[in-house]
Amino acid sequence: MVTRFPPRSSRPHGRLRILVASGAAALALAAGSVVPGIPLAPAAQEAQAADGKSTLTVAVAQSVDSLSPFLAQRLLSTSIHRLMYDYLTNYDAKDNRTIPGLATKWETSADKLTWTYTIRPDSKWSDGEQATAEDAAWTFNKMMTDEGAATSNGSFVGNFKKVTAPSPDKLVIELKKPQATMTALDVPIVPEHVWDKVGDFSKFNNDTKFPIVGNGPFVLTDYKVDSYVKLKANKDFWRGAPKFDELVFRYYKDQDAAVAALRKGEVSFVAGSPSLTPAQAASLKTADNIKVNDGPGRRFYALATNPGARTKDGTKFGDGHPALLDQKVRQALFMAVDRTTIIDKVFQGYAIEGEGYIPPRYGSYFWKPSAGQKLAYDPAKAAALLDEAGYRKNGAGKRTGKDGKPLDFRILCHATDPNDKAIGKYLQEWWGDLGIGLKVDCRDNVSDPWYAGEYDLAFDGWSVNPDPDFVMSIHTCAALPAKAKESAATDNFICDKQYDELYAKQLAEYDPAKRADLVKQMESRLYDTGYMNVMAYPNAVEAYRTDQIESITTMPSAAGNIYGQDGYWSWWSAVPAAGASGDSSDGGGSTGVLIGVGVAVVVLAGGGLLFAMRRRSTAEDRE
Amino acid sequence: MSTESTPALLKGAAGVDAVQTDGPAPAGPSARSPRARSTTAYLRYAAGKLAGAAVSLFAVLVTSFFLFRLIPGDPVKQMTGGRQVSTEQIAAMRKEFGLDLPLWQQFTEYCGKALTGDFGTSYQFRAPVMDKITEALPATLLLTGTAFVIYTAIGIWLGARSAWRNGSAGDRFHTAFALTLYSVPSFWLGLLLVITLSVGIGPVPGMFPTGGMESGSESGFAYVLDVAHHLVLPVVTLVAVEYARTLLVMRSSLLDEMGSDYLTTARAKGLRDDLVRRRHAVPNAMLPTVTLLFVNLGNTVAGAILVETVFSWPGLGGLFYQALSVPDLPLVQALFFIFAAAVILMNTLADVIYPLLDPRVGR
Numbered sequence: 001m002v003t004r005f006p007p008r009s010s011r012p013h014g015r016l017r018i019l020v021a022s023g024a025a026a027l028a029l030a031a032g033s034v035v036p037g038i039p040l041a042p043a044a045q046e047a048q049a050a051d052g053k054s055t056l057t058v059a060v061a062q063s064v065d066s067l068s069p070f071l072a073q074r075l076l077s078t079s080i081h082r083l084m085y086d087y088l089t090n091y092d093a094k095d096n097r098t099i100p101g102l103a104t105k106w107e108t109s110a111d112k113l114t115w116t117y118t119i120r121p122d123s124k125w126s127d128g129e130q131a132t133a134e135d136a137a138w139t140f141n142k143m144m145t146d147e148g149a150a151t152s153n154g155s156f157v158g159n160f161k162k163v164t165a166p167s168p169d170k171l172v173i174e175l176k177k178p179q180a181t182m183t184a185l186d187v188p189i190v191p192e193h194v195w196d197k198v199g200d201f202s203k204f205n206n207d208t209k210f211p212i213v214g215n216g217p218f219v220l221t222d223y224k225v226d227s228y229v230k231l232k233a234n235k236d237f238w239r240g241a242p243k244f245d246e247l248v249f250r251y252y253k254d255q256d257a258a259v260a261a262l263r264k265g266e267v268s269f270v271a272g273s274p275s276l277t278p279a280q281a282a283s284l285k286t287a288d289n290i291k292v293n294d295g296p297g298r299r300f301y302a303l304a305t306n307p308g309a310r311t312k313d314g315t316k317f318g319d320g321h322p323a324l325l326d327q328k329v330r331q332a333l334f335m336a337v338d339r340t341t342i343i344d345k346v347f348q349g350y351a352i353e354g355e356g357y358i359p360p361r362y363g364s365y366f367w368k369p370s371a372g373q374k375l376a377y378d379p380a381k382a383a384a385l386l387d388e389a390g391y392r393k394n395g396a397g398k399r400t401g402k403d404g405k406p407l408d409f410r411i412l413c414h415a416t417d418p419n420d421k422a423i424g425k426y427l428q429e430w431w432g433d434l435g436i437g438l439k440v441d442c443r444d445n446v447s448d449p450w451y452a453g454e455y456d457l458a459f460d461g462w463s464v465n466p467d468p469d470f471v472m473s474i475h476t477c478a479a480l481p482a483k484a485k486e487s488a489a490t491d492n493f494i495c496d497k498q499y500d501e502l503y504a505k506q507l508a509e510y511d512p513a514k515r516a517d518l519v520k521q522m523e524s525r526l527y528d529t530g531y532m533n534v535m536a537y538p539n540a541v542e543a544y545r546t547d548q549i550e551s552i553t554t555m556p557s558a559a560g561n562i563y564g565q566d567g568y569w570s571w572w573s574a575v576p577a578a579g580a581s582g583d584s585s586d587g588g589g590s591t592g593v594l595i596g597v598g599v600a601v602v603v604l605a606g607g608g609l610l611f612a613m614r615r616r617s618t619a620e621d622r623e
Numbered sequence: 624m625s626t627e628s629t630p631a632l633l634k635g636a637a638g639v640d641a642v643q644t645d646g647p648a649p650a651g652p653s654a655r656s657p658r659a660r661s662t663t664a665y666l667r668y669a670a671g672k673l674a675g676a677a678v679s680l681f682a683v684l685v686t687s688f689f690l691f692r693l694i695p696g697d698p699v700k701q702m703t704g705g706r707q708v709s710t711e712q713i714a715a716m717r718k719e720f721g722l723d724l725p726l727w728q729q730f731t732e733y734c735g736k737a738l739t740g741d742f743g744t745s746y747q748f749r750a751p752v753m754d755k756i757t758e759a760l761p762a763t764l765l766l767t768g769t770a771f772v773i774y775t776a777i778g779i780w781l782g783a784r785s786a787w788r789n790g791s792a793g794d795r796f797h798t799a800f801a802l803t804l805y806s807v808p809s810f811w812l813g814l815l816l817v818i819t820l821s822v823g824i825g826p827v828p829g830m831f832p833t834g835g836m837e838s839g840s841e842s843g844f845a846y847v848l849d850v851a852h853h854l855v856l857p858v859v860t861l862v863a864v865e866y867a868r869t870l871l872v873m874r875s876s877l878l879d880e881m882g883s884d885y886l887t888t889a890r891a892k893g894l895r896d897d898l899v900r901r902r903h904a905v906p907n908a909m910l911p912t913v914t915l916l917f918v919n920l921g922n923t924v925a926g927a928i929l930v931e932t933v934f935s936w937p938g939l940g941g942l943f944y945q946a947l948s949v950p951d952l953p954l955v956q957a958l959f960f961i962f963a964a965a966v967i968l969m970n971t972l973a974d975v976i977y978p979l980l981d982p983r984v985g986r
Contacts, residue, residue, distance in 0.1 A: 063945055065747050147715055202719065203749060225758050226937035228839045252834050253935045253944075254810075257817055261833040264822045487699065487713055 148202030184467035271563035309453020318453020330530035354534030763938030778869025801867035834935035921969030
């Protein structure tokens with residue numbers, strides 16, 4: 001029997017046969033993968049580039065909540081709507097001032113209650129229909145009458161009395177009371193002839209039928225949940241067609257993976273959430289063909305104090321520290337904050353030192369304190385202020401009130417924000433030197449204690465729109481909750497009569513310069529009261545490939561951000577780099593061959609295994 | 624030389640009643656055939672396991688409702704954070720989502736609907752929860768299914784070889800290597816693979832996409848290749864961290880079999896060592912491994928969350944992460960229920976199948 005057993009020397013021959021067969025199969029597969037039209041190969045990229053189509057790919061992390069402009073709330077979704085639909089007005093990329101959009105001009109009545117917009121004649125829907133004032137009137141009326149349609153932008157029409165379209169090019173909006181934000185209505189205007197077929201606006205997500213009819217600079221052509229959003233350039237856009245033929249938002253849930261995709265050239269642009277980290281930015285700065293855009297951001301980062309939580313009718317609730325009701329204590333705390341150190345050490349230079357409430361990128365509203373007004377870093381003066389307020393150091397070096405209790409505060413911090421934690425440690429040190437204790441209370445969700453008024457201090461921050469109405473409104477008495485602990489528009493329970501008077505004046509002031517002056521007065525008042533003190537304006541740190549994008553408009557154009565602009569400037573203006581393949585490929589240049597090698601290895605291993613098993617299974621018979 | 628005796632040897636080794644009559648059964652209810660008795664016992668056993676699973680599923684349903692109510696924060700406030708929203712709008716949203724109802728009423732409605740497979744409407748996506756889940760499920764099944772098949776094959780194969788050559792250099796290497804990978808955080812390993820095999824580092828060229836499931840420009844067979852290309856790195860990551868468990872269980876249960884008499888008998892009959900291992904030892908050692916595989920399959924669905932995040936895989940893991948950050952209660956509850964149900968169902972399936980593999984169980 002043994003003699004019939006195949007001699008060992010014959011095995012290498014059999015293995016060689018398998019090797020040859022597997023190699024051939026692998027080569028065939030590898031060859032298959034370089035056939036044009038099959039995605040993994042360089043030839044495919046060339047083929048795509050050869051059709052002359054240029055694609056701008058942007059890495060995003062946030063999911064689209066809805067493609068219906070009546071429901072969308074997230075930054076990505078609303079930014080996409082800016083590209084799909086035209087708005088009545090737009091903001092100039094240069095300086096954020098209001099410029100024409102779907103409306104070419106607008107005027108107000110003498111009583112400031114009627115606004116008449118002239119709708120441009122050269123804006124067409126992507127299905128060929130003319131965009132008219134009727135579309136705009138229908139959009140606003142829908143939001144005024146249908147609760148579902150008011151989900152996203154209902155606050156814009158809250159003061160509207162009546163909206164009509166007396167002619168295709170005239171839109172008339174009547175107001176209940178004067179409203180200065182009538183040129184900042186960030187509402188996408190939709191085509192009536194498409195949307196009047198929608199039944200339940202609270203459930204229609206506008207994501208099943210492509211391309212979606214719009215009149216913006218891009219037309220949405222395809223969308224796959226958490227994979228991509230594709231838009232093609234609208235060649236008939238009245239302001240001019242975008243330079244890239246296609247714009248793709250591709251999903252990278254992990255920020256480091258997105259940065260890797262940029263390095264590889266899979267995507268043309270990466271922003272952060274909201275910014276790239278200093279480490280990511282530093283590593284990209286030295287990479288080839290990548291430009292890091294370190295522009296002034298639209299956010300402020302502040303220290304907020306609980307001014308005593310209360311309802312609209314004055315009912316107090318919460319447990320804010322009473323010492324913080326003293327302006328001197330609040331100012332002393334802020335004077336013991338070394339903002340230079342925060343910028344250098346925590347933000348690692350990617351931020352600007354904070355002063356007024358509105359970031360400097362909004363030049364017309366930016367305010368800074370005068371020399372005498374400024375609460376500069378001065379621990380000695382802070383100590384003196386606390387002494388004046390009656391909180392003196394005891395023998396143990398702790399500041400105590402008249403009741404002998406030590407001055408200890410809690411500060412609410414976002415557990416997900418490393419900046420909060422880092423700055424919390426600095427505050428513990430600086431305020432500790434003053435004799436004040438601080439507990440840094442980091443939570444995944446700070447909303448509950450915040451709206452319950454159960455905090456002393458908090459790290460606070462907002463993104464500011466070109467029109468500052470919203471961020472100013474959240475500090476008015478009207479924004480306070482109706483009931484204790486109830487969610488409300490208020491940010492921080494601030495209710496100051498002087499501030500409210502200024503707010504009412506600015507909202508009724510239609511002269512931009514006079515309104516800006518009133519807004520600055522409000523900022524000055526906020527600063528003096530010390531309830532909100534801005535520590536920094538974090539930069540917008542983002543990066544793009546210079547071998548794919550030759551130029552792109554920032555907002556403000558002199559030095560600003562690219563992602564999440566108030567307008568469509570960045571993607572509309574982006575110019576493809578000369579010689580760019582025009583399509584960000586998923587694979588590397590030699591991907592096809594390498595995949596083939598990979599397949600060969602797998603086939604070889606698998607084939608070898610199979611062969612060995614077959615031999616074993618028949619061994620008995622052979623024996 | 625014959626291998627005909629192998630099944631009998633196996634049964635004998637397992638200590639099972641090898642004798643089962645195929646002849647006519649004696650008449651009368653008290654004298655049912657052993658096969659009928661066996662079937663009845665099995666059905667009773669299976670029914671017990673299924674009932675247990677049903678109770679567990681209901682407990683998960685209840686837990687999922689109350690557990691996520693403990694997450695601090697008002698979902699409506701979270702969803703509208705940073706936007707201009709009036710108090711009236713917030714109240715309308717609370718009403719729309721049923722958050723204004725008393726908790727007990729929310730609970731009864733939730734249970735009633737869940738029993739019909741309706742987990743409500745997602746707060747953030749304004750779409751039925753089951754629609755969102757069925758959208759993401761295929762991606763997760765593709766990823767975890769592929770990884771499962773591969774890590775099971777590798778784990779069983781290497782585990783068997785390691786045990787058979789217990790104490791050899793190969794055994795020590797495989798065990799140490801698998802344990803090292805098992806203790807590596809999956810997201811870290813994933814990122815490492817992205818940096819090396821996707822972007823390319825030093826002499827290693829970039830070969831695979833950095834993320835996603837497709838490039839979005841392919842169709843037909845090219846689409847299949849495209850998805851396969853995107854699948855490689857996430858699968859490699861999952862396999863690398865998961866195969867150790869199968870390897871270790873397979874190794875240990877084969878070691879238990881190694882000294883058995885039936886193996887000595889098989890060897891005494893002159894069977895080759897490899898044949899003794901594959902035909903006699905491994906099938907018996909497979910029994911505990913099968914249970915583990917089912918449990919693994921259930922766990923892998925939930926355990927792919929980190930890998931899905933690193934590779935931007937559009938599956939249930941990413942959806943769960945997003946749902947938790949709001950919190951989007953209907954979506955979180957449904958996903959939690961599905962993850963738990965996967966583990967329960969797979970455990971139950973293992974329980975139900977096990978007696979078929981090893982008739983001693985369930986008697």
